[in-house]
Amino acid sequence: MKLHALVFLFMAPLLAAADQGPTGSAANGKILFTKIGCFECHGYAGQGGGAGARIAPTPLRAQDLIRYVRRPPGAMPAYTEKVASDQELTDIYAYLKSLPPPKPVKDIPLLEKMKTRQ
Amino acid sequence: MAKSKKPPLGRRGFLKGAAAGAAALLAKPPVCKAQQAHAQRPTAPLPSARQVAFETAPPPAHADVYTTDRPGADFMVDVLKTLNFDYICANPGSSFRGLQESFINYGGNKDPEWLTCCHEESSVAIAHGYFKIAGKPLLIMAHGTVGLQHASMAIYNAYADRVPVYIILGNEQEINFRRGDVEWKHSVQDPASMVRDYTKWDDSPISLGHFAESAVRAYKIAMTPPMEPVVISANGQLQEEPMREEDRRRLRVPKLTLASPPAGDSGAVLEAAKMLVAAENPVIVAGRAARTPHGLTLLVELAEALQAPVQDRRQRMNFPSRHPLYNSGSIPEADVILALEIADLWFTTHQQTPINRMGMINRSLIKPETKLITITAGDLFSRSNYQDFGRYAEVDLALAADAEATLPALIEACRKLITPDRKRAMEERGKRLAAQHQRNRDRDFDQAAFAWDASPISTARMAAELWNHIHKEDWSVVSDLNFVSNWPARLWDFDKYYQFIGGQGAYGIGYGAPAAVGAALANKKYGRLSVNIQCDGDLNYAPGVLWTAAHHRIPLLSIMHNNRAYHQEMMYLQDMANRAQRHPDQAHIGTAITDPDINYAMMAKAYGMYSAGPIDNPNDLGPAIKTAIEVVKRGEPALIDVVTQPR
Numbered sequence: 001m002k003l004h005a006l007v008f009l010f011m012a013p014l015l016a017a018a019d020q021g022p023t024g025s026a027a028n029g030k031i032l033f034t035k036i037g038c039f040e041c042h043g044y045a046g047q048g049g050g051a052g053a054r055i056a057p058t059p060l061r062a063q064d065l066i067r068y069v070r071r072p073p074g075a076m077p078a079y080t081e082k083v084a085s086d087q088e089l090t091d092i093y094a095y096l097k098s099l100p101p102p103k104p105v106k107d108i109p110l111l112e113k114m115k116t117r118q
Numbered sequence: 119m120a121k122s123k124k125p126p127l128g129r130r131g132f133l134k135g136a137a138a139g140a141a142a143l144l145a146k147p148p149v150c151k152a153q154q155a156h157a158q159r160p161t162a163p164l165p166s167a168r169q170v171a172f173e174t175a176p177p178p179a180h181a182d183v184y185t186t187d188r189p190g191a192d193f194m195v196d197v198l199k200t201l202n203f204d205y206i207c208a209n210p211g212s213s214f215r216g217l218q219e220s221f222i223n224y225g226g227n228k229d230p231e232w233l234t235c236c237h238e239e240s241s242v243a244i245a246h247g248y249f250k251i252a253g254k255p256l257l258i259m260a261h262g263t264v265g266l267q268h269a270s271m272a273i274y275n276a277y278a279d280r281v282p283v284y285i286i287l288g289n290e291q292e293i294n295f296r297r298g299d300v301e302w303k304h305s306v307q308d309p310a311s312m313v314r315d316y317t318k319w320d321d322s323p324i325s326l327g328h329f330a331e332s333a334v335r336a337y338k339i340a341m342t343p344p345m346e347p348v349v350i351s352a353n354g355q356l357q358e359e360p361m362r363e364e365d366r367r368r369l370r371v372p373k374l375t376l377a378s379p380p381a382g383d384s385g386a387v388l389e390a391a392k393m394l395v396a397a398e399n400p401v402i403v404a405g406r407a408a409r410t411p412h413g414l415t416l417l418v419e420l421a422e423a424l425q426a427p428v429q430d431r432r433q434r435m436n437f438p439s440r441h442p443l444y445n446s447g448s449i450p451e452a453d454v455i456l457a458l459e460i461a462d463l464w465f466t467t468h469q470q471t472p473i474n475r476m477g478m479i480n481r482s483l484i485k486p487e488t489k490l491i492t493i494t495a496g497d498l499f500s501r502s503n504y505q506d507f508g509r510y511a512e513v514d515l516a517l518a519a520d521a522e523a524t525l526p527a528l529i530e531a532c533r534k535l536i537t538p539d540r541k542r543a544m545e546e547r548g549k550r551l552a553a554q555h556q557r558n559r560d561r562d563f564d565q566a567a568f569a570w571d572a573s574p575i576s577t578a579r580m581a582a583e584l585w586n587h588i589h590k591e592d593w594s595v596v597s598d599l600n601f602v603s604n605w606p607a608r609l610w611d612f613d614k615y616y617q618f619i620g621g622q623g624a625y626g627i628g629y630g631a632p633a634a635v636g637a638a639l640a641n642k643k644y645g646r647l648s649v650n651i652q653c654d655g656d657l658n659y660a661p662g663v664l665w666t667a668a669h670h671r672i673p674l675l676s677i678m679h680n681n682r683a684y685h686q687e688m689m690y691l692q693d694m695a696n697r698a699q700r701h702p703d704q705a706h707i708g709t710a711i712t713d714p715d716i717n718y719a720m721m722a723k724a725y726g727m728y729s730a731g732p733i734d735n736p737n738d739l740g741p742a743i744k745t746a747i748e749v750v751k752r753g754e755p756a757l758i759d760v761v762t763q764p765r
Contacts, residue, residue, distance in 0.1 A: 036702045037692040040685065040764055047569035047576060049765030050603035051689060054568055075471065077696035084702075102567040110582050111570075114609055115563045117589075 024062070024087075029095030032088050036079070046096050052076070056099040065093050186360035190326050191220035193361055193369055194352060197330045200371050201337045203230040203257040203284070205248070205639065207241035209268075210234075211261020212297070213288025213304060216357030218259070230257055233639075233670055236662025238265045240632040242272035242347075244663070245283045247596060247636030250434070250619040253410060255340060256636070258285040262304035263312075266349075270313050271626045276347050277316035278461070278506040279433070279623025280406050280495075282340035283347040290354040291322070310349040315503040318346035326356055326369055334372045342377045343409070343520040344495040379409075382493060382517035382524035390456070390491050390515055391531035395540055397454035397489075399547075400426040401447040403466055404436035405494075406521075407458035411615035413522040414438075417458070420529050423536070425548035431460065432599065433620040438613040440559075442552035450483050457492045457513075458521040464509035493517040493524050506624060562608040574761045575736045577679065581605035583739045584649065584677060587747055591647040596637035597630055598622065601653050601686075602679050603765050616646065627684075628659030631676075635667045638674035638755075647750060650676040652757070654711060654718065655684045664725035667755040675750045676757040677743070678718050680732065681764045683710045722757035731759030 033039055033046075041052025048054030058065060066089045069079045079089070105111045165173070194217055206221060208214070221232060235241040238260050245256035260266050266287055276283045290296045290305045310320030319339045323329035329352070336348040361369075382390075394400050402421060408414045417437055421428050427447025428437045436458075437444055449455065449466060457463045467490070471479045484490075490513040497518035500507055517524060536544070566578035581602065589610070598621035599606055612618055619637050622629040634650035641648045657664075657678075667674055683706070692705035706712075715732075722729035728749040730742045739760060746756040 037688075037705050040689045040692055040705070043569060043572075043576070043763045043765065044574065045569035045572045045576075045763075047572070047578075047763070048565070049577065049763065050600065051765050054565065056568075073471075077693040079696060079702070080699050082699040083696060102570060105563050105567050108567055108570055110586055111563055111566055114582060114585060115559075117611075 024090035024092070024094030026091070026094040026098040028088075029091035029093065029098075032084075032092050033095055036084055036088075038092065041076070046099060056096045057101050058093070058096045060093075062090055062093045065089065065096075188361045188366065189216055189220060189357065190359055190361050191216040191357040192224045193326050193365075194329055194333075194357065195220045195225045197333045197371050198257060198286070199225060199229065200374065201257075201284070201333070202254070204252070204254065205233050206230045206257045206259055207233045207235050207244045207636075208259035209236060209238050209241060209261070209265065211259070211265050211288055211304075212301065213262040213265075213290055213354055214259045214286065214352060214357065215288075216354065217286065217288070217352055220357075233666060235632075235666055237660040238268035239272045239628055240635075240660045240663040240666065242269045242276060242283055242285070243629045243632035244636035244639070244666070246272065246276045246279065246281050246623075246629065247619060247633030247638075248640045249281050249283070249636075250633075251594065251596070251616055251637045251640035255282045255284045255337075258283060260285055260287050262287070262289050262301075262309075263306045264304055266309065266312060271628065272632075273313050273347050274316045274504065275623040275626045275629050277318075277504075277623070279620065280344050280346065280459075281623065282345040284337060284340055285317075285347060285349045287349055287351045288354060288357075289322070289351045291324075291351075292353070292355040295355050295358070309351040313347075313349060315501055316347070316506075317349050318344075318499070320349040320351070322351035322353070323356070324353065326361065326365055329356060330369065330371050334374050337374060338376060343379045343523070344499050345409075346499070379520040379523035380495060380498060380518070381527060382519035384527065386515060386517050387524060387527045388531050390493075390517065391528055391535055393454050393489055393491060393515070394424055394426070394456060394528075395532055395535040397426075397452075398543075399447070399452050400424060400454040400456065401449060401452040402426050402428045403431065403449075403455060403457045403460055403463075404428055404434075405431045405458060405460035405462075406433045406620070408434045408436045408615065409520070409522045413525070414615045416522065416525040416529065420525055420532065423529055423532050425544035425551065426456075427551050429466075431466075432604070432607060432618065433459075435612065435615045435618040435620075438611075439607055440611045440613065442548070442555045444555060445558065446551040446554040450485070452484065452488055454489045454491065455484070457490065457494070457511075459494050459496070460492065461494075461496060461506065462508045463490070463492060463511040463513070467511070489514045491515045491517070493519055493521045493528075495520045559608075566605070566609060569763065571736060572763065573734045573736065574681070574763050575734060575739060576763045577602040577765060578605045578609070579736050580651075580677065580679070580739065580760055580762060581609055583736070583743055584651075585610050586740060587743045588647055588649060591747075592645065593617065593647045593649055594637065594641050595619070595651070596634040596641070596648045596674070597650045597652065599651065601765065602651055602762075606651070616641065616644075627653075627656050630656035632660065632663045632666075634674060634676065635663050635672055635755075638667070639670070639672050642673060647747065648674045650674055652676045652678050654678060654680045654682065654716065657718065657721075658711070658716070661721060661725070664722055664727055664755070664757070668726035671753050672755055673750045673753050674755040675743075675746055676722075676755065678731070678757065678759045679762050680716075680718060680759055681762050682712050682715060683764070685709070685764050718757060718759040722759075728754060728756040729759065730757075732761050733758065734761040 046056025241258050248256050260269050287309050289309045321332040323332045340348040421443045427443050430436045467484045469481045492513050569576040594616045595618050638648035688705050688709035695702045719729040719731040742758050749756040
């Protein structure tokens with residue numbers, strides 16, 4: 001446990017710096033999200049659907065998201081640097097980060113009614 | 119029986135009587151310039167000067183006329199009435215004009231009743247949807263070459279979906295009966311050849327007796343699993359000529375006895391039961407397993423006896439969506455998989471990952487020791503050209519049999535083999551699966567909350583708003599749900615066979631709207647509320663079916679899933695652009711249905727239907743649905759245009 005704690009203390013500043021990364025424009029990211037087709041599988045609000053996973057709010061760091069879309073292991077087509085720059089992907093990341101989390105089901109009366117109906 | 123070279127008596131009489139007129143028509147009449155201009159168009163020609171003279175000059179002292187009180191079509195109607203069709207779906211065509219007249223005037227336009235359709239593709243898809251609710255085929259009338267060509271995609275859908283569609287194809291085989299160039303173009307030597315790759319049987323009878331036998335045979339073949347479309351050609355001459363006296367005395371309608379569905383061999387059933395009872399993690403995968411309401415009941419019995427999960431491919435209403443064994447379990451962890459009427463088993467046991475534009479990586483999802491059992495009537499019937507049979511599946515036990523017909527014996531065999539120890543193990547498994555089912559359900563509701571207030575409206579929100587207004591009704595979803603991320607199946611409680619009808623079969627778009635109308639027609643006599651989640655691209659293939667629904671007062675609530683695109687293709691196009699590393703922003707070209715946006719509420723209104731929308735504010739949706747349901751409950755169709763998220 002002590003070793004793990006020491007490693008974390010040592011790494012923490014590096015992780016924080018990495019997480020900050022380049023700054024993105026959520027407004028431009030929203031435009032790009034539609035323009036380059038992210039919405040097609042993930043929905044305009046990143047909510048996911050039958051063709052793609054929910055990606056908003058994203059738990060990833062910007063660089064993780066960029067690394068994923070550059071070389072996705074699954075069915076998603078890769079976005080190479082030729083079709084989306086790091087800055088554009090960072091803007092999309094900023095847009096995804098800007099989206100508010102959903103209300104809990106219990107705070108949406110219709111959904112709660114459906115869920116609790118037996 | 120050789121075809122007589124002599125024209126039949128009726129025909130000879132007609133020719134004698136009409137000799138003067140025929141001679142006049144055969145002679146090349148002088149035509150004016152306007153007539154010449156029209157001569158190249160596929161329209162009815164203007165009357166010739168001679169014909170005008172016939173109809174305007176004083177009549178001759180004597181002219182024979184061609185009449186009969188008993189055309190052959192009357193007997194054809196007698197034959198077809200014995201097959202107990204409720205409706206005829208047809209876009210009018212001259213090659214079956216004799217039959218149409220007989221159905222209406224001799225048959226009384228009742229049992230079957232004539233439905234006016236605006237496209238043969240609609241005719242067939244209406245029958246497709248109707249069968250999946252009623253369990254009975256409808257009669258389709260199609261016109262010669264062009265009518266069957268129009269119908270062909272819908273026939274292929276029905277074929278791949280194992281749905282019997284009964285098609286009577288009008289055709290003028292006798293060249294002397296063809297009225298001008300139009301009927302030459304619409305006549306064909308081997309009528310069914312163009313759809314023979316995806317029909318089960320066809321014939322071109324050359325006598326009324328032949329027609330009777332083939333018509334009854336076709337029905338029996340169509341209704342024997344695997345159920346498939348059939349085509350019978352109705353020769354125009356047989357329809358329109360008077361029945362000969364000797365025919366009137368001797369013609370009869372053969373007795374119809376449907377074949378019992380093929381059930382699995384008893385030894386194979388016992389072997390399957392042993393494997394299932396001994397399994398630690400069995401999974402049942404259901405495709406078109408439930409052919410009838412009883413199929414659903416049987417599948418519940420089998421699943422509960424084994425406490426085995428049922429993964430429903432939703433090609434039929436196979437299993438209740440809130441049952442604790444519904445859609446739980448795991449294919450990768452399964453030690454025995456029982457696949458019931460699955461056409462694409464390979465895709466259940468494998469995962470494809472696209473790696474480039476030329477090929478795929480295929481990875482098995484199952485363990486090497488996993489045993490696969492299949493029960494499918496698909497093993498009894500295959501055609502080679504169209505590839506709907508899917509990839510070859512390597513299995514351990516294959517029962518070439520109808521799944522529903524085999525289930526009673528399989529259930530019984532399993533029950534006999536279950537020892538108290540196995541029963542305890544199964545009950546423990548059942549508890550784990552029930553917990554998994556509940557987790558899946560909770561996850562689905564959490565997921566539905568995302569984009570709840572978004573505009574365009576989320577498909578989860580649309581499903582929830584719909585449920586809010588229909589859950590107290592006797593409802594039936596008459597559309598596929600794949601394009602709306604299956605939200606109704608994830609959020610609602612489906613537990614009756616008629617509450618869901620599956621999809622297209624061959625994924626041919628244009629099926630949705632007419633199939634929904636057909637299913638709604640079948641639901642009508644039960645007073646059910648039919649609900650159609652209607653994709654915009656699908657509706658644009660043949661929107662005239664909206665008029666058919668309005669004209670025939672077919673109660674149906676259609677909610678547009680209007681994502682303003684052929685969205686699946688948009689995704690494919692973007693995928694291709696990404697792979698080529700160029701312009702992913704151009705995927706809308708050729709796939710988006712915008713600029714201008716289509717107003718489906720106005721479209722429905724133009725066809726005589728109540729409509730509302732377009733609605734893009736989710737808070738407006740509930741009230742619109744409530745009002746539209748009031749219209750539908752009065753016995754009419756209604757449509758709400760909802761601007762939605764892509765999926």
